[in-house]
Amino acid sequence: MAIDFGALGPEIALAVTALVVLAADLSLRGPAKQLVNPVAAAGTVVAIALTLRLWGDERSTFGGTFVIDSLALTFKLLFLGTLLAVLGISWRFFAEGRYFQGEYYFLIVTAFLGMVLMPSARDLLTLFVALETVSIPAFVMVGLRKRDLYSSEASLKFFLIGVLSVAIMLLGMSLVYGFTGTTSLTGIAEAIAATQTPGSETPLLLAAVLLIVVGFGFKVSAVPFHFWAPDTYAGAPMPVTAMLAVASKAAGFVGLTLVAFAAFAPLAGAWAPVLGVVALATMTVGNLGALQQRDVVRLLAYSSVAQAGYILLPFGVARGGTDALSLAVNQTAFRAVLLYLVAYAVMNIGAFAVVIGVARRSGLRATADYAGLGARSPLLGGAMTVFLLSLGGAPLTVGLWAKFAIVEALTVDVTAFGLVLAAGLVVNSVIAFFYYLRLIRGIWMEAPAEGAPVPQPGFNLSLVVVGLAALTVVLGVLPALVTDTTSVVTLALGR
Amino acid sequence: MTLGGQYGTVAVMVVFGAVLYAIIMLLNRLMRPSVPSPLKLSTYECGVDAVGSGWSQMNIRYYVFAFLFVIFDVEAIFLFPWAVIFGDLTSSTTPSALYALVAMFLFIATLLEGLAYAWRKGVLRWE
Amino acid sequence: MGETIAFLVFAGIALGAAVAVVAMRNLVHAALMLVIHLLAVAGLYLGLESQFLAVIQVLVYAGAIVVLFLFVIMLLGVDRDDLLVAQGRRAVAGAVAVGLVLAGALTFAFVGPYTGEASVCGSDVAPTGTEQSCAGIAPVLDADDDAGVAFLGRRLFTRYTLAFELSAVLLTVATIGAVVLARRRDLSPEDEDLPTGEVTA
Numbered sequence: 001m002a003i004d005f006g007a008l009g010p011e012i013a014l015a016v017t018a019l020v021v022l023a024a025d026l027s028l029r030g031p032a033k034q035l036v037n038p039v040a041a042a043g044t045v046v047a048i049a050l051t052l053r054l055w056g057d058e059r060s061t062f063g064g065t066f067v068i069d070s071l072a073l074t075f076k077l078l079f080l081g082t083l084l085a086v087l088g089i090s091w092r093f094f095a096e097g098r099y100f101q102g103e104y105y106f107l108i109v110t111a112f113l114g115m116v117l118m119p120s121a122r123d124l125l126t127l128f129v130a131l132e133t134v135s136i137p138a139f140v141m142v143g144l145r146k147r148d149l150y151s152s153e154a155s156l157k158f159f160l161i162g163v164l165s166v167a168i169m170l171l172g173m174s175l176v177y178g179f180t181g182t183t184s185l186t187g188i189a190e191a192i193a194a195t196q197t198p199g200s201e202t203p204l205l206l207a208a209v210l211l212i213v214v215g216f217g218f219k220v221s222a223v224p225f226h227f228w229a230p231d232t233y234a235g236a237p238m239p240v241t242a243m244l245a246v247a248s249k250a251a252g253f254v255g256l257t258l259v260a261f262a263a264f265a266p267l268a269g270a271w272a273p274v275l276g277v278v279a280l281a282t283m284t285v286g287n288l289g290a291l292q293q294r295d296v297v298r299l300l301a302y303s304s305v306a307q308a309g310y311i312l313l314p315f316g317v318a319r320g321g322t323d324a325l326s327l328a329v330n331q332t333a334f335r336a337v338l339l340y341l342v343a344y345a346v347m348n349i350g351a352f353a354v355v356i357g358v359a360r361r362s363g364l365r366a367t368a369d370y371a372g373l374g375a376r377s378p379l380l381g382g383a384m385t386v387f388l389l390s391l392g393g394a395p396l397t398v399g400l401w402a403k404f405a406i407v408e409a410l411t412v413d414v415t416a417f418g419l420v421l422a423a424g425l426v427v428n429s430v431i432a433f434f435y436y437l438r439l440i441r442g443i444w445m446e447a448p449a450e451g452a453p454v455p456q457p458g459f460n461l462s463l464v465v466v467g468l469a470a471l472t473v474v475l476g477v478l479p480a481l482v483t484d485t486t487s488v489v490t491l492a493l494g495r
Numbered sequence: 496m497t498l499g500g501q502y503g504t505v506a507v508m509v510v511f512g513a514v515l516y517a518i519i520m521l522l523n524r525l526m527r528p529s530v531p532s533p534l535k536l537s538t539y540e541c542g543v544d545a546v547g548s549g550w551s552q553m554n555i556r557y558y559v560f561a562f563l564f565v566i567f568d569v570e571a572i573f574l575f576p577w578a579v580i581f582g583d584l585t586s587s588t589t590p591s592a593l594y595a596l597v598a599m600f601l602f603i604a605t606l607l608e609g610l611a612y613a614w615r616k617g618v619l620r621w622e
Numbered sequence: 623m624g625e626t627i628a629f630l631v632f633a634g635i636a637l638g639a640a641v642a643v644v645a646m647r648n649l650v651h652a653a654l655m656l657v658i659h660l661l662a663v664a665g666l667y668l669g670l671e672s673q674f675l676a677v678i679q680v681l682v683y684a685g686a687i688v689v690l691f692l693f694v695i696m697l698l699g700v701d702r703d704d705l706l707v708a709q710g711r712r713a714v715a716g717a718v719a720v721g722l723v724l725a726g727a728l729t730f731a732f733v734g735p736y737t738g739e740a741s742v743c744g745s746d747v748a749p750t751g752t753e754q755s756c757a758g759i760a761p762v763l764d765a766d767d768d769a770g771v772a773f774l775g776r777r778l779f780t781r782y783t784l785a786f787e788l789s790a791v792l793l794t795v796a797t798i799g800a801v802v803l804a805r806r807r808d809l810s811p812e813d814e815d816l817p818t819g820e821v822t823a
Contacts, residue, residue, distance in 0.1 A: 003594075003783075011784075015791065022608055022794075026615045063781040103798055110795055117788070129785040129792070136792055140799035203730065502668070503624065553696040555804045561686075561693040562800040566793050568686040572678050573786070576775030590779040598783055605790035609797035618801050 004061035007068045009050030010076055010116050017043025018109040025102020034095045036105045041087050043109065047116070048080045064184060065123035074338065075119035075254055082247045082345050083112045088464040089353045090239040092360060100144050107137035108243065115251040122262070124173050124183040127255055131169075131219070134251045135162050138244060142236040154235025161218060161228045169215025175208035176263075185263040192266045201267060209264050213271055216259070219252030220308045223282040230289070233301035238359065241297060242352035245304040250341045253311055260315060261334055268320035268330075276316020276417060280424045283309025287431040296355055296365050299435065303391060304348060306432060311340050313425060314409040317418045329412050336402075336409035343402035346475070347390040350468035354384040357457035357465065364453070367439060372448030377455045379462065381443045383469040390472045392436040393429050398475035403429065559618045563610065570606055574599070625669055632665035649695045653688055660684040674771045 005012070020043070021036050028035060051073060059068040086108065094101045114133025121127040139162060143155025177183055179202075180191035196202065214225070221229040233241045264271060286306030293299040314333035319326035357380050358373065359365045374381030390397035406425060410418045457465065538545040577599050584592035613619055639659035646652035664679035778786050 008784075015787075018791065019605065019608060022612060022798075026612060062784055065781055066784055100802060103802055106798065107795065110791055113791070114788075117784070123781075125782060126785050129788050133788055133792055133795075136799070137795050140795065140802060144802065146802070207728070502628070506624075506628075552698075553693065555697055557693050558690075558697055559800060559804045561690045562804075563797065565682070565686040565690055566797055568682050569793060572682060573778070573789075575674070576771050576778055579771045580775035580779070590776075590783075595779045598779055598787065601787055602790040605787070605794055606797075609794035612794075612798060613801050616801055616805060618805055 004059055007054065007057075007059040007061050007066065009054065010047040010080070011113060011120075013043055013047040013050055014109055014113040014116060017047070018106055018113060021109060022102065022106040025106065028102075033101045034091075036102050037087060037091050037095075040105045040109050041084060044080055044083050044087065044112075048077065048084075051076045051080060060122075062126075064186075065126045066117075066120050067122045068120060071338075072120040075250075075341075076116050078250065078342055078345055079112055079115040079247060082243075082250075082349060083108070085349050085353070085464050085468065086239055086243050086247070088460040089242065089349075089356050091460045092458040093237065093239055093356060096360075099146075104141060104144060104237075107141050108240075111137040111141070111243065112247065115247055115254075118251050119254045119258070121255075121258065122185050124177065124185070124188075124259075124263075127185075127258065128170070128173060131251070131255055132166065134248055135166070135219075138162075138240070138248055141240045142232055142244070144237055144240070148235070150235040151237070152235075154232040157228045158232040161225070165215045165218030165225065168211050168218075172208045172211030172215065175204065176212070179205055179208065185258060188263040189265055192264070196266065201270065206267065206270050209267055209271055210274070212259060212264075213256070213275065216252055216256040217278065220249050220256065220312070221282075221305050222278050222308055222312060223285045223305070226282065226285065226305045226308075229305055230298050230301040233304075234295060234297050238297070238352065238356045241301075242349055242356075245300065245352065246345050246348045249304065249308060250345060253308075253337060253341055256315070257334060257337055260318065261330060265318070265330065266320050268318040272316055272318040272320075273417065275312055275318075276421055279309045279312035279316055280421065281309070282306070282312060283424065283428045285309075287428050287435075291431065291435050293435075294367050296367055296370065296439070299367065299439070300348070300351055300355065303432065303435075306428065307344055307348070307391070309428070310403070310406060310425060311337055311344070313406050313421050316421050317410055317412075317415070325413055329409075332412045333409045336405040339405045340402040343390070343398040343475070346468055346471050347387045347397070347399060350383060350465060350472065351387040351391065353461055353465045353468065354380050354387065357461050358455045360455065360457070360461075362453045362455075367442065368449070369452070370439060371442045371446035372452065373442075373455075374444040376448055376452065377457075380455055380457060380465065383465045384443060385440050386469045386472050388436040388440055390476070392433045394433075396473065396476045398472050398479070400476060401479040556618065556621065559613065563613065566606065566609070570603065573602065628669050629666065632662045632669065635659075636662035636666065650692065653691045653695060656691065657684050657688050660688070672770070674774065 017040055021040050024036050024039055025033065054068055055073055056070075057068055057073075060066065087105075090104070090108070094104055111134050114130045114135075114137075117130040117133070118127065121130050139155060139159045142158050143151055145151035173183075176188060180188045182188060182191065192205070196205065218225040218228075233245060236244065260268075260271065260275075283306045286302050286304075286309055290299050290302035290306060293302060314336045317329060318333055319329050355365060357377075358369070362369075370384075373384065386397065390399035393399040393403040403425065407422050410422045410425075540546075577595065581592070581595055584590065584595055586592060590598075636659050639655045639662060642655040643652045643659060646655060660679060660683045664676040664684065667673075667676040667679055
């Protein structure tokens, strides 16, 4: 069996980078340790180049457990781009904090190695190991500020709930394997289609599917498995929070998408309504929670719970049939998820970058501290406004098109449930706008507090903020840049 | 002998061992004199009076060693299937011998980097 | 017959020990009960003719992991009274209720439709008794007569090499996590472990 090493290029590049970063940490001393950041960034750039070289290819290796297709490559690029942004906002934070730099960069590259592998995995086992490679470094990274009790609490909560969810998911996966005799996602779909009659599925199989979905529910912090999110986000070092809120969550969604649409599509009649209801509950709870927050990090945490609800919505209308209409519904739903994840990554990383820029040196992160930010730092204030408007889904930002794609997915075939979900999205967007606009009003309309410091973002952080803000607006004006790319992404199943 | 038969032998051994143990302890009990005293229940520590209780707080350094033990225990588990098939591999089999060798050594080398990290950070020193 | 007896014995021990783990007041005793539980599960694996898994269960779980448990328990200090916080009645009742509901749901899903002659595999599809309708499991079993370690090895170095190598990275991450947690300042001559909770100039 020949291994297609070319197809593995991005993963190999990241794995080598991670190991080199660790070795560099062991050999460098004192201030020279900061050099691990550029090393990690260089490795990421190599991985991006290798990904671009594969663009347009359709390959598979390791007996079909690893697949390169448009879906995999799009997400790989998204994750690698996110990694670059996270490295950019981490530079000052960890260089000034001077704690566990080498460890941090090793862990973050490893976590992204898992994410990059995730969209290529077409096998439950590979998918599971990839998911663990995302989670386990995150447990450690959240707790890196050992002397800070909040960080330890955040890490412990995250760890316990994460491990519980993994145990539940594994139970489901082993049952599915026992039932179908294969771990290949397509194999599972074939086995289910061959043995199950719609409407009278075996309870065992439905229970297994539900267990797996619940496991992913923890990963994407869907209600009722969202309790860890605000505490963990607030306690973790802020670049780690940005990583968790965006990349880790996106990886969870990629896994859920693969499992749901590739393996369990024939059972959509069972899981789609469950996920639809979960989506409604998630966005409502997230938005109502965000309304009451006085800490910007917690506000963004609840907001990201709500955003997870939006992304879950298209799953609610998925269908199990194989007729043209069902396939069209699934395809549109899948594309909406993809588009929203891209938009979400751009605007949410940007928002966290601004928060890091403001909190740097001063440690200020209450909503009241953002009063008059626009006057003190037009760059950060302006960028934050763009990101918040986009998160809310205002015109001229990418957020609007992302929400539009979801509404489109919900109404491909008009059903009562689809309309309920769409109505929930609209109502929640209005609630969300309330707290986003409140923060924006503070930034521009209110006078800064007496002696409020002027934020001085570093060069890397400014670059990331400006780049992401520009991307938010450019994609908002010219959505075709994303929609054209994503429209070529079909839900190609494993071979 | 079938698999069940082999376990049958094990089961007989276990039952036989348990019965033998019970008989010996019973004989012991019947034949020994019984003179209980509090001194006999105290902890024996090389003839010196014991200090404190046995439930004392341990050093966290033990934790690192126990953890490394688990890590390399898991590594050893992966070695078994590798060792079993490795003898049958040649350059023309699937997987090829070279491939399996390189894959396993990559695995071990990665773990060794973790060990090197622990060593370099001084958690293995006992001072 | 022997298999059924073995199953009942091991399952009984496993269940009883599991309950004891939760009920024991002394954490060390609970950990020792966990050993019994894990050994009984290894016995169940033997009954399923999965010897390798049974050996792993004893080596890794009953051996290494429980040792780690014990170290952590001793690290926290078992004689501290504050560790044994008495739970309120309502918390206990809630936990029991949730456990029962979960157990009931799982039992319904697993056992409900399959009591009697029907096996887990495709009871709906193959009532003739061939029990082969699980789409993939029969070919997997046929293809491999010497099931167990060799089968595992071949799979590991063909289909799952990527997952295998990645698990090495995972184990390294775990090592680093443990070292970061356990490192003490007096052990580190380097300046990077300063107690800087917040970013400061």
